[in-house]
Amino acid sequence: MTLNLTVEQVLAGFGVLLALVLVWRAGSRQARRAAETARAGARVVSLAGRVLLMAAAFVGVQWVVITQIDNPTLLVVALALPDLIAAYVLTRALTVTEIGTARRRGGGHR
Structure with missing residues (x-):
């Protein structure tokens, strides 16, 4: 059995394969x-x-x-301690130290 393909048919076949590979790669990126x-x-x-x-x-x-409890010192501690913790956490959360980590191809580092 012999296949007689023209140059246009071979190029069209490669074009279809290339398009399939590109669509597959785009789909995997979108899934990621x-x-x-x-x-x-x-x-x-x-x-x-x-x-x-x-x-x-x-x-x-x-x-x-x-x-x-009627102890005023304990009352101040009970009201102030959560405020201190919240202030610390908010300060840490809102302080930008790094603008994300960009992924590089091949996993290389700068």
């Missing part, structure tokens, strides 16, 4: 971006849950101290 976005979204939800849990713990301790 979607996975990274999903991971970032999960981190935000996880962080929000931890923040709400800690806030509830702080409010609970403060409520017990305010309603059950």
Whole structure:
């Protein structure tokens, strides 16, 4: 069995193969971006849950101290300590030390 292909047919075949490879690579990049976005979204939800849990713990301790204990020093500590922790965390979170980590092809470092 012999195939008689013209130059145009061979070039068209290579063009189709090239197009398939390019579409496949673009799809894999898009899937990678979607996975990274999903991971970032999960981190935000996880962080929000931890923040709400800690806030509830702080409010609970403060409520017990305010309603059950008559010591003014303990009252000041119970009200000031969460503020100090929140100030520290917010300062760390809002201080930009690095503008993200850009990925390089081949995993090389600068």
